[in-house]
Amino acid sequence: MKFKKIAAAVGALALAGSLAACGGGDDTGSDAGGDKIKIGIKFDQPGLGFKEADGSYSGFDVDMATYIAEGLGYEEDQIEFVEAVSANRETFLKDGTVDMILATYSITDERKAEVDFAGPYYVAGQDILVAADNTDITGPKTLDGKKLCSVTGSTPAENIKENYSKGVQLQEFDTYSKCITAIEGGQLDAMTTDDIILAGYAQQDPGKFKIVGAPFSEENYGVGLPKGSEDRDKINDLIEQSFEDGAWEKAFNDNLGESGYELPEPPTVDRY
Amino acid sequence: MDLISESGSAILTSFGLTLRLAFFSGIFSLLLGVVLATFRVSPVPVLRWVGAAVVYTLRNTPLTLVMFFTLFGLSYQLGVSFDKELLYRNNFWLAVLALSVYTSTFVCEVLRSGINTVPLGQAEAARAIGLTFTQNLRLIVLPQALRSVINPLASVLIAMTKNTTVAVTIGVTTATFVNEASGQMKALMERNSDQILLIFIIFAAGFMILTLPIGFIAGWASKRFAVIR
Numbered sequence: 001m002k003f004k005k006i007a008a009a010v011g012a013l014a015l016a017g018s019l020a021a022c023g024g025g026d027d028t029g030s031d032a033g034g035d036k037i038k039i040g041i042k043f044d045q046p047g048l049g050f051k052e053a054d055g056s057y058s059g060f061d062v063d064m065a066t067y068i069a070e071g072l073g074y075e076e077d078q079i080e081f082v083e084a085v086s087a088n089r090e091t092f093l094k095d096g097t098v099d100m101i102l103a104t105y106s107i108t109d110e111r112k113a114e115v116d117f118a119g120p121y122y123v124a125g126q127d128i129l130v131a132a133d134n135t136d137i138t139g140p141k142t143l144d145g146k147k148l149c150s151v152t153g154s155t156p157a158e159n160i161k162e163n164y165s166k167g168v169q170l171q172e173f174d175t176y177s178k179c180i181t182a183i184e185g186g187q188l189d190a191m192t193t194d195d196i197i198l199a200g201y202a203q204q205d206p207g208k209f210k211i212v213g214a215p216f217s218e219e220n221y222g223v224g225l226p227k228g229s230e231d232r233d234k235i236n237d238l239i240e241q242s243f244e245d246g247a248w249e250k251a252f253n254d255n256l257g258e259s260g261y262e263l264p265e266p267p268t269v270d271r272y
Numbered sequence: 273m274d275l276i277s278e279s280g281s282a283i284l285t286s287f288g289l290t291l292r293l294a295f296f297s298g299i300f301s302l303l304l305g306v307v308l309a310t311f312r313v314s315p316v317p318v319l320r321w322v323g324a325a326v327v328y329t330l331r332n333t334p335l336t337l338v339m340f341f342t343l344f345g346l347s348y349q350l351g352v353s354f355d356k357e358l359l360y361r362n363n364f365w366l367a368v369l370a371l372s373v374y375t376s377t378f379v380c381e382v383l384r385s386g387i388n389t390v391p392l393g394q395a396e397a398a399r400a401i402g403l404t405f406t407q408n409l410r411l412i413v414l415p416q417a418l419r420s421v422i423n424p425l426a427s428v429l430i431a432m433t434k435n436t437t438v439a440v441t442i443g444v445t446t447a448t449f450v451n452e453a454s455g456q457m458k459a460l461m462e463r464n465s466d467q468i469l470l471i472f473i474i475f476a477a478g479f480m481i482l483t484l485p486i487g488f489i490a491g492w493a494s495k496r497f498a499v500i501r
Contacts, residue, residue, distance in 0.1 A: 087465045114466075147359055152440060152451060153459025161449070169359045172443035172451065174458075178344075187348045 040084030040101035047200025063251035071238040101224035117222035118235035125215025127195035140164035146189040149179035199261035286456035297371035305379025331377040342366040343442040367439040386417035426490030
């Protein structure tokens with residue numbers, strides 16, 4: 001019985017997916033009120049996109065996604081969050097697994113060729129997180145002889161080694177949480193990735209860590225949409241609206257306010 | 273085929289690292305496995321208990337946990353370090369340690385089943401001519417036991433070679449920070465999300481190139497060295 005139910009559910013999902021795909025762009029707007037909106041977020045990034053133990057979702061990306069979905073006419077219970085890991089974001093948008101993605105998704109020219117972007121709704125930059133009492137690491141050039149942590153396959157750590165501190169030692173883990181554990185224990189000195197992601201980890205243990213605060217790259221986080229989406233202009237309007245009515249600031253402060261990281265100025269939406 | 277021209281050498285380097293992990297872990301796990309098996313069949317009860325305790329603990333613990341423990345428990349908490357200065361060297365040998373002790377328990381059990389295939393008369397005859405326990409094991413029992421378990425030992429070694437991928441848990445890299453195969457695969461997929469299938473195939477093929485010879489050699493050797501009774 002159970003299997004049949006699951007099979008039926010899978011079938012229904014597949015059908016819904018294919019219908020949505022057939023409909024293309026022309027049923028946007030009209031599906032508000034009835035259908036659900038599926039939004040891809042990260043499930044494992046505290047302060048940005050995080051699935052709590054009780055199954056609820058929290059984070060800056062989650063709050064922004066909720067704001068945008070509500071602006072598009074969806075009720076809160078019509079929003080379905082789907083886990084989008086970095087490697088499958090383009091695929092999810094193309095095959096209709098999700099309707100939009102807010103998952104620390106940087107706008108790049110390569111990605112623009114495959115999907116559309118609204119926003120940016122946040123400008124992040126690569127930065128360094130250290131223990132709160134660390135004073136000798138002040139930027140990417142001060143890492144010679146230090147032990148720097150990052151996740152497997154990420155470019156930020158390589159960027160530092162190649163362009164700033166050649167004598168840095170890299171430790172790679174499969175998750176940032178392990179980096180945090182090792183920095184807390186004093187076995188590693190620093191961790192690097194986008195500042196807002198670092199802020200999410202600093203927020204978990206306020207006072208234990210600090211972010212050096214000298215971003216040395218620019219990542220424009222955008223809302224990923226399927227190519228040719230008709231909602232793009234409306235989402236751009238909503239993002240600008242969130243800058244003005246305080247929703248953007250509130251989303252940041254609710255999720256990252258205690259991280260010790262200052263909220264930067266809102267970015268300018270790029271209507272390309 | 274941009275992937276090959278861009279990342280081909282990195283893929284080769286990463287498999288080189290995997291091969292080094294497998295090579296050292298293979299040697300140490302075989303040696304340690306023999307020691308454990310000796311413990312488990314020895315006439316001294318304490319040694320038997322120690323052998324059994326090690327085997328039952330490690331064989332029933334997930335390798336990821338053992339691997340994680342070597343870095344976060346052994347190295348970070350207890351201060352055991354193979355290289356105080358160079359992180360990548362420390363991580364490499366910690367991974368070898370985890371793989372060796374974990375695999376040695378399987379080697380031990382395979383050997384013990386091999387020892388059971390040696391007819392009792394062999395050990396009795398050896399004792400009758402005055403050989404000590406170690407001489408008995410070394411000259412009479414183990415040579416016959418080893419020859420009868422070449423194939424199952426090869427399976428253990430093949431599993432171990434594939435288990436080197438768990439080293440990604442503690443971030444094992446080369447001096448130039450190239451990951452071992454599974455970390456390298458993850459990195460490539462992150463950067464080339466449109467070629468995931470190709471990347472899968474390359475890495476699956478890479479592991480087959482590493483492990484197939486083990487099976488072939490074992491098949492040949494088990495015939496060549498079979499104990500004729």
